[in-house]
Amino acid sequence: MSWHDVLRTLDPRHKRLLALGASLVVIWVVFDLLSGGLFFSPRNFYNLAVQSSTVALLTVGMVLVIITRNIDLSVGSVLGLTGMVIAILQIEVFPAAAGWNWPLTLAIGLIAGTLIGLWQGFLVAYVGIPSFVVTLAGLLIFRGLTFEISQGQTFSPFQAGYRIFGGGQQGSLGEAASWIVGGVALVVLLGALARRLRSGEASLPFTLLGGLFASALTLFMIYQFNAYDRPRTDLGYGIPSPLLLLTLAATWIGLFVNRAPVGRHVYAVGQNLEAARLVGVPVRRVVLKVFALMGLLCAVGAVITTSRLNAGTTNLGTLLELNVIAAAVIGGASLDGGRGSILGGILGAFVIQSLDTGMVLIGVSSSLRQILIGFVLIGAVWVDRIAVRRS
Amino acid sequence: MKPLLQIESMTKLFGGVHALEEVSLDLHSGEVVGVIGHNGAGKSTLMKIVSGALRPDHGRIRIDGETVTLDSPIRAHQLGIEMIFQDLALLDNLNATENFFLGRELTRSFLGFRWNDAQRMQTIAKEAIHNINPHFHRFRTEVGLLSGGQRQSVAIARAVHLDTRVLIMDEPTAALGPEETEMVRQLVLRLKKRALGIFLIGHDLQDILRLSDRIVAMRGGRVVGTVEAARASEDDLLGMIISGKVPAAALPGPGAVTLDQEKD
Numbered sequence A: 001m002s003w004h005d006v007l008r009t010l011d012p013r014h015k016r017l018l019a020l021g022a023s024l025v026v027i028w029v030v031f032d033l034l035s036g037g038l039f040f041s042p043r044n045f046y047n048l049a050v051q052s053s054t055v056a057l058l059t060v061g062m063v064l065v066i067i068t069r070n071i072d073l074s075v076g077s078v079l080g081l082t083g084m085v086i087a088i089l090q091i092e093v094f095p096a097a098a099g100w101n102w103p104l105t106l107a108i109g110l111i112a113g114t115l116i117g118l119w120q121g122f123l124v125a126y127v128g129i130p131s132f133v134v135t136l137a138g139l140l141i142f143r144g145l146t147f148e149i150s151q152g153q154t155f156s157p158f159q160a161g162y163r164i165f166g167g168g169q170q171g172s173l174g175e176a177a178s179w180i181v182g183g184v185a186l187v188v189l190l191g192a193l194a195r196r197l198r199s200g201e202a203s204l205p206f207t208l209l210g211g212l213f214a215s216a217l218t219l220f221m222i223y224q225f226n227a228y229d230r231p232r233t234d235l236g237y238g239i240p241s242p243l244l245l246l247t248l249a250a251t252w253i254g255l256f257v258n259r260a261p262v263g264r265h266v267y268a269v270g271q272n273l274e275a276a277r278l279v280g281v282p283v284r285r286v287v288l289k290v291f292a293l294m295g296l297l298c299a300v301g302a303v304i305t306t307s308r309l310n311a312g313t314t315n316l317g318t319l320l321e322l323n324v325i326a327a328a329v330i331g332g333a334s335l336d337g338g339r340g341s342i343l344g345g346i347l348g349a350f351v352i353q354s355l356d357t358g359m360v361l362i363g364v365s366s367s368l369r370q371i372l373i374g375f376v377l378i379g380a381v382w383v384d385r386i387a388v389r390r391s
Numbered sequence B: 001m002k003p004l005l006q007i008e009s010m011t012k013l014f015g016g017v018h019a020l021e022e023v024s025l026d027l028h029s030g031e032v033v034g035v036i037g038h039n040g041a042g043k044s045t046l047m048k049i050v051s052g053a054l055r056p057d058h059g060r061i062r063i064d065g066e067t068v069t070l071d072s073p074i075r076a077h078q079l080g081i082e083m084i085f086q087d088l089a090l091l092d093n094l095n096a097t098e099n100f101f102l103g104r105e106l107t108r109s110f111l112g113f114r115w116n117d118a119q120r121m122q123t124i125a126k127e128a129i130h131n132i133n134p135h136f137h138r139f140r141t142e143v144g145l146l147s148g149g150q151r152q153s154v155a156i157a158r159a160v161h162l163d164t165r166v167l168i169m170d171e172p173t174a175a176l177g178p179e180e181t182e183m184v185r186q187l188v189l190r191l192k193k194r195a196l197g198i199f200l201i202g203h204d205l206q207d208i209l210r211l212s213d214r215i216v217a218m219r220g221g222r223v224v225g226t227v228e229a230a231r232a233s234e235d236d237l238l239g240m241i242i243s244g245k246v247p248a249a250a251l252p253g254p255g256a257v258t259l260d261q262e263k264d
Helices: A003-011 A012-033 A042-067 A075-093 A099-125 A132-148 A159-164 A173-201 A204-227 A243-261 A263-273 A273-278 A284-307 A320-330 A342-361 A365-388 B043-050 B073-078 B096-100 B120-132 B147-159 B177-194 B206-213 B234-243 B259-263
Strands: B005-014 B015-027 B032-036 B058-063 B064-066 B079-083 B105-110 B114-118 B166-170 B198-203 B216-220 B221-226
Touching: A012 A204, A012 A342, A042 A075, A042 A204, A042 A243, A042 A263, A042 A284, A042 A320, A042 B147, A075 A099, A075 A132, A075 A320, A099 A132, A159 A243, A159 B058, A173 A204, A173 A243, A243 A263, A243 A342, A243 B114, A243 B166, A263 A273, A263 A284, A263 B114, A273 B079, A320 A342, A320 A365, A342 A365, A342 B064, B005 B043, B015 B043, B015 B058, B015 B166, B015 B198, B015 B221, B032 B043, B032 B206, B032 B234, B043 B079, B043 B198, B058 B105, B073 B079, B079 B147, B096 B120, B096 B147, B096 B177, B120 B147, B147 B177, B166 B216, B177 B198, B177 B206, B206 B234, B216 B234, B221 B234
Parallel strands: B032 B198, B032 B216, B079 B166, B166 B198
Antiparallel strands: B005 B015, B005 B058, B058 B064, B105 B114, B216 B221
């Protein structure tokens, strides 16, 4: 069998995942060459992983929103508002010395994000306002609220305990634990692949290529994270906490999407709302849940971002929605609804962040970076359309 | 014998216009009742109410003589009422098994959450679909990529299970070739023997005449008349649905046009 034949027999969804993985490798190698080795420097690689994790975390939620044939333009503002709520409560309101302060404010932040998501989901699913309108309004409302409650100020610093979520010095696993966690993750991942091969969901070429890519990526990343030494020591940082949070959240959500009724309902709602309703899918509740999850993920993103900056600022998360939506679309989510993959979205987020970081490294101006990422977005969807038409 | 299903004075308004007005209709087990009428005559509205997809403004439904509340498709499933929709209401991005169990997945509890019991669903769906169409084998393929007949098999299998008592078939043969149409005919006969009550909605009067025991004609949201299929001709049926004229052999309904009215 030639390469061409192998590619032809692949499930289009699997083909896309492999293509995304391959693009990621190409982008990394090209930028490493162009930047004279800067891209693969442990420090850059570590920061890339931390930044991508936040975007990817939100993309997981956005993929689900888009699968239900909705959109969420407010994620950046929701992240900003929940981050500011946490910052003000932790730094201004509650006693700075209290041990319960950061866990409590963290919980309040997560609840606030979920409530905002429920509110927007309610407007979309039960009142029937298009999600574009609801979340465009949300983008304005929640950013405005962020300024109102902070009076434009920046709040700093957070409690030490809170800072474990940001991926900084306190927020990484260390070398030994990283190898263990990475090893476990890899075993779980390869196990899942093998199960899919056995059940016939995945073909042999996909399993081999996917397994190879996942193994190489995991080992390479951990090697890189461990090579990045904490200041004035030769102890490596290890896996940054945001990446760990992303992995846990995506695995958990992925399990529901693939193995619980609600996952099928999400896909059904976006494909054909009326048919889904007629056969008994609780369509409104499904949309409500998806928006609630999106809100919660925004709050988790806020925790990571504020913890990393060690400050709550008014512009936290500004324009983030654009990268997140772009990542979801590059990852294969169809704005027509009914299609999209969590893993694809995560890879999409890493592709976008890698492009952005890589261009920064070789000194591309921010305006040019915007232009290029815009074209990448169009290109990704264009290629997709061609592929769809051919099959 | 008590009817299996009784529809009593069903009325539904859409923006002040009567989509259904005081429609009453019985269905016995082992009986096929054909429901005919032009588009907008109220057939689909009536059947959507019976299948729990639409709530009436007033009127009631009895099963085995007992009044039931059909406030959702799930409730209708529980009462053994199933509908095969004209467009089949399949989700093109899901496979046959996923469609088969959509909205009523079999689950197992683990860590306090409900998870798909994929194995059991696979087995049951496979058996049910093979029962309808022994040649069906593409269980992993998205149904959007299946042929019309294969899609129909999935939709029928989903609606016809052990607990089905009332089956509503909306234009079951409209999109099918002759061979598949024959398959549907055989199926209707088989289900009759299993004592299901079947509503058959359609435009093909020949098909309706051949398969039904009784035929109900609707016009402008009202029942024009009910006639034994054995005592009606295609012209009788056409007369009822076009001008509301009730043939001598039929039982007139509230929507019948009498000679006096015709003069006006």
